[in-house]
Amino acid sequence: MMIETTNYYRWRKFKNRFFQFLLIMAAIAVLTPILLIVQYTFVKGAGSLNLDFFTNLPKPVGEVGGGMRHAILGTLYLVAIGAAIAVPIGIMAGIYLAEFDKKSALSRILSFAIDLLTGVPSIIVGIFAYILLVVPMKSFNAMAGGVALSIIILPIVTRATEEILKLVPDHIREAGLALGIPRWKVIFMIVVPGSFKGIFTGVMLAISRAAGETAPLLFTAFGNMYMSYRIDQPMASLPVQIYNYAISPFEDWQRQAWGGAFVLIIIVLGINLTSRAIINRNELINFFSELKKKLNSKKA
Amino acid sequence: MEQTVTQKSIKNPAPKGPDSFHLGIPFKLQDKINVWVLRTLAFAIITMLATLIVLLFKQSGEAVKEFGLWNFISTDNWNPVEDEFGGLSFLYGTTVSSLLALAIAAPVSVAIALFLNEMLPAWLGKILGLFVEMIAAIPSIVFGLWGIYYLAPFVKNTLTPMLKGSLGFLPLFQGPSFGIGMLTASLILAIMIVPTITSICREVFKTIPGHQKEAALALGATRYEMIKLAILSPSFSGIMGGVVLGFGRALGETMAVAMVIGNSTTISSSLLAPASTMASVIANEYAEADSDLHVAALCLVGIFLFVITLIINFAARSIVWHFNRKHAR
Amino acid sequence: MEEAKTILSTKNLECFFGDFQAVKGISIDYKEKSINAIIGPSGCGKSTYLRSLNRIHEEIPGAYNKGEVNLLGKNIYEKDVDPVLIRRNIGMVFQKPNPFPSLSIFDNVVIGLKLQGVKNKSLLQEKAEHSLRKAALWDEVKDKLNKPGTSLSGGQQQRLCIARTIAVDPPVILMDEPTSALDPIATASIEELMMELKKEFCVIIVTHNMQQAARVADNTAFFVLGELIEQGASEQIFTNPKQKKTEDYITGRFG
Structure with missing residues (x-):
């Protein structure tokens, strides 16, 4: 047999090994900072949490203690406004794109607009909301923050709805129509509820994304240091509060920024992972049973 | 019917x-x-x-x-006190930080996509893949916080002496490092765009049929040669789509950059010096801008950012679209 | 006529996918300059067996082999053997034509040589023409060698893959249902080509098409559920099978 032991063959083997080494190095290069970020946020963040953090408002500058109750509630409030505006509109727009007027000029322009919104940097979204609501009301206000978040949520929900409805096979629609039910009812009462799980996941992903946004809130909801429920007044939010504390010179505020980051990451990743788990439930179950089998066979 | x-x-x-x-x-x-x-x-x-x-x-x-479009983007004189505004330094900052981030992130992303798809057993690849995707879900503000308190000191105390020791003669690494600056911002951006490029690359690599890989192996290719021949070269345009999409993300990224770039409006050739990007200047100054001209100037910066990201995003989309169409046989 | 040399043989070869055993202890000898067919109902492990002869089976996650495959007397499953070198000596043609889409017709043919470090342009040129002529493709592609390999028709692509395989002069060529994705005319030309290849190579072909085996193969082996039922000269297998199962299968009563 022609066993090659030439230098060129050795060179090929070396290149192969070196390449695999590079891949492993790349993996380490990516995973290390991520582990560091997670570790830092968890250790520093969890360490600076206490009951006060959740139940108290900020203390005056210079005094130690106080919490972020107003910011946590503010974030929930702002995200709720954003979702209340964007989720129904987004789902309807998704239904329109998936079910009606395929390839008409209107649906093409809408599709383009949604693409455009998806790609707009979030800071520009802030400017949009500022022009729309802060300029006319002459004050930073919670409504503007909510609208800004709704502009973040809208395209994600629309695309998710559209993609999921496109997966529904046509024979389901035809079956409905064959029963003598009008088309709109077939869609709203058979097709859409049948895809509820998928649409719900899209909505949750969009909301988790919006909950972590800082840039669109900086000059819309702006932030404050006390509890406020007024929609026409500035409102605090977790990300903006973290930002303000992070760049402040006070050590206690910096500590609280880490606490805030920890809470924020738990909220955002929590929603994100839960909704992914919902959509991939079956896959997840398979995965774990396979893993169990593997571990068992290793033991045996 | x-x-x-x-x-x-x-x-x-x-x-x-x-x-x-x-x-x-x-x-x-x-x-x-x-x-x-x-x-x-x-x-x-x-x-x-x-x-x-x-x-x-x-x-x-x-x-x-007041300034004219061309004048605005060709001067770097940004002085809110005197109401004089030129946006060149932000254009420069955005371009340099994003390109540098891309130069770091693109090869690493392609490599980690190959690592996850081709080297790991499927179940481990799935877990680590999810892990990488989770990076994209971490809020930008958390990256910024970590950037200020961990990455910036690291750049100042460890990376800068290393770079100065080896490449200190380059104009890129002149002057003192304060930790915050262009290099730190680019590093944070690189970490943030890795999941974008990686997930596109993984999708693209998955479209390669198994028999193509086997054809290469059956010819006596080593694993590296198989990857080059059967995976990387037919995926080139798809990878480019992912890279351009990552570039679009880097251009518009605001908070993490605003927190670590140092917000200086002067253009410096050194990567260690503080700088500003279009997004960061808007984040920093918009809420406090009191003259109308200042707000208008920030909006103009915003328009440039908007138009550039728009072009980049649609370019990426059309590259990926063409790739998918070619491979939809 | 002198006795032909045994070039490749399997001894108690077993193939597994995880816990599932697809091939059960098969021993066959293959002579040089012959065509050997492996037939059997689908799911009988014939493809898996074939893919174990050049160690490509083990590329599937969870798949592994036991037993021996001897190439010119050396067991290719011994620990110190590099599969890269084995595959260079045992070529393979797949069910679906699979030229590399990013390479030109010319590069597709010489890629095996290039991988081995052949850089001499005129040598590559010569090898490409030689292989394409042998694969009966030269006249059809000589004017468009720089077009992508995927621009050809299905049958041409398969002949291109055969040219790619013979360009590195492997003593053994494996073919895994090479005509199942092709129309009858393309199939006929591939079969003609096999008869030509037989003059130099040992060809082992897996096929679900019994007529094809009867037409081209010198020897035929019949598999059912991973076991070798019968092997021998094709003439004997198709006209006078010794086993009942073989007879049932070739007369269409089973499978």
Whole structure:
């Protein structure tokens, strides 16, 4: 047999090994900072949490203690406004794109607009909301923050709805129509509820994304240091509060920024992972049973 | 089929019974109303977006009038106190930080995509893949926080001496490092865009049929040669799509950059020096801008950012689209 | 006529996918300059067996082999053997034509040589023409050698893959249902080509098409559920099978 032991063959083997080494190095290069970020946020963040953090408002500058109750509630409030505006509109727009007027000029322009919104940097979204609501009301206000978040949520929900409805096979629609039910009812009462799980996941992903946004809130909801429920007044939010504390010179505020980051990451990743788990439930179950089998066979 | 159903229902109004939503309106009209409601909504979204863009342009009008478009992007004199504004340094900062981030992230992303898809067992690849994707879900502000308190000191105390020791003769690494600056911002950006490029690359690599890889192996290719021949070269345009999409993300990224770049409006050739990007200057100054001209100038910066990311995103989309069409055989 | 040399043989070869055993202890000898067919109902492990002869089976996650495959007397499953070198000596043609889409017709043919470090342009040129002529493709592609390999028709692509395989002069060529994705005319030309290849190579072909085996193969082996039922000269297998199962299968009563 022609066993090659030439230098060129050795060179090929070396290149192969070196390449695999590079891949492993790349993996380490990516995973290390991520582990560091997670570790830092968890250790520093969890360490600076206490009951006060959740139940108290900020203390005056210079005094130690106080919490972020107003910011946590503010974030929930702002995200709720954003979702209340964007989720129904987004789902309807998704239904329109998936079910009606395929390839008409209107649906093409809408599709383009949604693409455009998806790609707009979030800071520009802030400017949009500022022009729309802060300029006319002459004050930073919670409504503007909510609208800004709704502009973040809208395209994600629309695309998710559209993609999921496109997966529904046509024979389901035809079956409905064959029963003598009008088309709109077939869609709203058979097709859409049948895809509820998928649409719900899209909505949750969009909301988790919006909950972590800082840039669109900086000059819309702006932030404050006390509890406020007024929609026409500035409102605090977790990300903006973290930002303000992070760049402040006070050590206690910096500590609280880490606490805030920890809470924020738990909220955002929590929603994100839960909704992914919902959509991939079956896959997840398979995965774990396979893993169990593997571990068992290793033991045996 | 739909046609016959609806026509029939006009002649014979639907029977009562479980069909409780029947309102005495012919089915065809019901459908028509529904479609028109949705069309109105679609139209409203489009109009809203168009209005916002027009308002953004209008808001920046004063700055264009005062300085002229060309003058604005060709001068770097940004002085809110004197009401003089030129946006060159932000254009420079955005371009350099994003390109540098891309130069770091693109090869690493392709490598980690190959690592996950080709080297790990499927189940481990899935877990680590999810882990990498989670990076994209971490809020930008958390990256910024970590950037200030961990990465910036690391750059100042460890990376800078290393770079100065080996490449200190380059103009890129002159001057002192304060930790915060262009290099730190680029590193944070690189970490943030890795999941974007990686997930596109993984999708693209998955479209390669198994028999292509086997063809290469059956010819006596080593694993590296197989990857180069059967995976990387046919995926080139798809990878480019992912890279350009990552570039688009880097351009628009705001908070993490604003927190670690140092916010200096002077252009410096050194990567260690502080700088500013288009997004970071808007984040830093918009809320406190009190003169109309300042707001207008920031809006003009915003328009540039908007238009550039728009072009980049659509370029990426069309590259990926062409790739998918080519491989949809 | 002198006795032909045994070039490749399997001894108690077993193939597994995780816990599932697809091939059960098969021993066959293959002579040089012959065509050997492996037939059997689908799921009988014939492809898996074939893919174990050049160690490509083990590329599937969870798949592994037991037993021996001897190439010129050396067991290719011994620990110190590099599969890269084995595959260079045992070529393979797949069910679906699979030229590399990013390479030109010319590069597709010489890629095996290039991988081995052949850089001499005129040598590559010569080898490409030689292989394409042998694969009966030269006249059809000589004017468009720089077009992508995927621009050809299905049958041409398969002949291109055969040219790619013979360009590195492997003593053994494996073919895994090479005509199942092709139309009858393309199939006929591939079969003609096999008869030509037989003059130099040992060809082992897996096929679900019994007529094809009867037409081209010198020897035929019949598999059912991973076991070798019968092997021998094709003439004997198809006209006078010793086993009942073989007879049932070739007369269409089973499978």
